[in-house]
Amino acid sequence: MRVEELLNSHYEAFSENEKYVCHYLRNHYADCVKKTIDDFAASCNVSKTLLVRFAKKLGLTGYSELKARVKLEMQEPEGDVKGLLKTMTDSYHKMMDDLNQKDLSSFFEKLYHARRVFVFGSGSSQARAASEMKRIFLPAREIIHLHGHDMCYALLKSAAPEDLVIIISLSGESDTVVELAKALRMNRVPLVSITRLTSNSLASVCEENLYINSVRLPVKYHIEYESSTPYFILIEYLYLSYQNYLSGKKEEIKRE
Template identity: 30%
Template sequence: MKVAELVNHNYARLTANDQYVWQYVSNHRTEVVNMTLAELAKKSNVSKSSILRFTQKISFRGFSEFKYALKNEETTQSLEAAPVKKFGTIINATLDTLMTHDFSGTIRLMVRSRKVFLYGTGNLQRLMAQEMRRLFLADNVTLFVVEGVDEIKALTRTLTSEDLVFLISLHGESDNAISFAQSLRTNGIPFVSITSYIDNEIAKLANESIFVNTGEIEISENHTLEVADGFFLLASILFLRYCEFTNQK
């Protein structure tokens, strides 16, 4: 149990003096984990024996064990808060960038196209393609998701300059994606690249390029999490911008 849970569990046994000690500790947890028993007694204006009795009533053998539990909780909370805070920073930066991006060129390509195709190079990118398809169906706009390399080969033979392709790649370095992009460019088929903030070949070849801010969060000593939620934010924002554009027409 956490210290606060132990206090609640044994609350019926606590005197008014015990409750005062806990109130002081809970309001000064960071300072208390670095205090001696004598320092805490002086700061909280109670005797050392009163503090010892309080810690024993809530199931600790003494002040040292009580302080150790508090310190562990503080360390755990600090480690848990840091990744969440960084996640928020990455998402906010991504949202700020996407909200100010000029999507008019991309939307004009979509509006004038006979068909719009979506190709994602990996699992995340394919999920984004599916999400874009789902969103645009709400406005009765059908987007066609290309499922794999074999479909790319068949599709390339039928595409024309009146079609549009969204090429979604996390880093823009996939051999299949680069080959596909080169083929589209060579055959005069317009396409929009969606990649992270990396200088990549796909973005250079595209008619329009949209960049999504990503970042890494250290979640343990040997593991990191790549935050790519911005791709899904982009899907929603692009759809809403499309609706704004077409409604104005």
């Protein structure tokens, strides 16, 4: 399993300090390869002991093996897309496994009882995902789709405590989106976040959190690209699962 996959698969088991190391490592792979454990620990303001414990939580023997794994992956030949393709497909399988284990009943209860459901996409890919969510849920639940920062004020003025707002954001760290979520929370509006599988500010504000396993194209391919496919996998899974939830509701009503 590649380092990025290891980080994603063990993320929820990390302590807050270990999550910080995870974020730092993702943005400083080159430093990890070049630096000793003392230097890298100093760079991210943690102890050597924490770095060793972090590596062992990934299933590695210690920092030396983590460093060797990162170095090996950074030395992969240019244009070898087979490794990337496997990483992406593996991440989709991992995401489905995680979803199958997740209890969505609380989210579905909110979705079922909400007077109105708003879905807000913070970027272009997220707006497409929000639009798809509105389309696919149409037979089961009307959803109001909003996107763009200029619609934040309209959403804030429209949403009420008896409604439900779903916010789709890749990183969950956009100042505009986080401030919108905080303002909605102050107004007692139920919130659900859909973000990349990392600890983020938006998720910490929302009552319910859903995650995607997003894979970024490595720097060596010289293209800024991050797959949006996980959003659509998640949305289709939610719709099909919600149909099962509705079937269960109908059975309950019949028994009553």
